[in-house]
Amino acid sequence: MVFFAASLLLIFIGLYAALVKRNLIKIIIGLSIMDTGVNMLIISLGFVKGRTAPIISLKELFKKGTWLVDVSKVVDPLPQALVLTAIVIGVAVTAMALSVVIRMYSVKKSIEIDDFKELKW
Amino acid sequence: MAELLQYFMLFLIVLMLALALFAVKTKDLLSAVIASGFISLVASIVYLYLQAPDVAMTEAAIGAGITTLIFVITVRKTKGKEK
Amino acid sequence: MRKIVAIIFLTIVGLYMLSLFAQIPFGKPYKGVSEHYVEKGIEENRGSNLVTSIVVNYRGFDTLGEVTVLFLAATGLSFLLFSCKCLREFKRIRSSLVLRTATDTLFPLILVFGAYIFIHGHLTPGGGFQGGSVIASGVMLLFLAYRKFHVNHKALSTLESLAGISFAGIGLLGLLYAKSFLANSVLPLGQWNKLFSAGVIPLIYIAVGFKVGAELSGLIADMISTTKED
Incomplete structure (x- = not known):
């Protein structure tokens, strides 16, 4: 529950930065904070207190005499599998956004969003 | 012992939120960048507590490094x- | 003005999200498809790490798509920075002796550790994504320590394409010899908790490890290089 509240607050802080700040790098920092918050929210969805990680390397985790794993001893592995790839995609998307910032700086020698007014109407 | 771990997690969460606020508020961009990297590092410890060692590994290598x-x-x- | 509008917007979004998330049962035992993955995971795949089983086998098609997204983002980045001639004044400064010595000592160890992580992805925590990013952080150290360090872009893209082709090829083998794409019945499953087990899962994860490592190293090289000449 604590992790749920913390991740929600992280998402809000990131969203605030992305909405209010005028510096392009600050906006992207806000987006990356939001990314961390979303990942933590998804991970904390699958966490059940007192259970172990979904790596079955001990005989005690099986039901007796079978190859079936005892479900009541392991946390949910599905959110972890989803977040695992999301982090790697996140770094690639952040790098892409930053390269756009570098290109924009090379045009106007500025990374303040107020200096880019050509598309304003 | 388990209680101590929970207080430590609470401390880490407060640290994360404070770092996020610092990264948003500060004028120096380099400090903001380092703070956002530190958030990722703390988040990887929190993932370890949430029984997700795979995700903790990825977050530590990617979020804090690259x-x-x-x-x-x-x-x-x-x-x-x-400005 | 902008701040006030943003705070009002955030309050509305926050209340909406809170009322949505209040219905999610946090910390309760789970049901549905995760239960099947946990219960039958070892019996169907023989890999100890259930996260690996899900990423590579049950949702392997998803992973293929995500690797493609990674490739597209790296391609877009190098396309954007390819003809940027305006940053010539950016110079890389000489690094200290401590950093260079530490890099010389640590870089081989980091490479071996990354390879260990993705070869043992079906047994211990870790896998292709983690191992690849550890290798990329080793390359990052080399970039930080040596001013004149370059990567061979042609070799990197060849390695990356080969890894991607082998991922898709193993999936097509599943279509040929078993009933579905990426099916895990091409190779014998082997025993639980042994290195040579879990069918095609380790092979696919090694391919993913090479692909992610080459991709992220190329990404760092594209970001850090100043011009095409020097």
């Missing part, structure tokens, strides 16, 4: 100072 480097390169290339 993302921070990419941000630092961009700040250096754009000579950034927030």
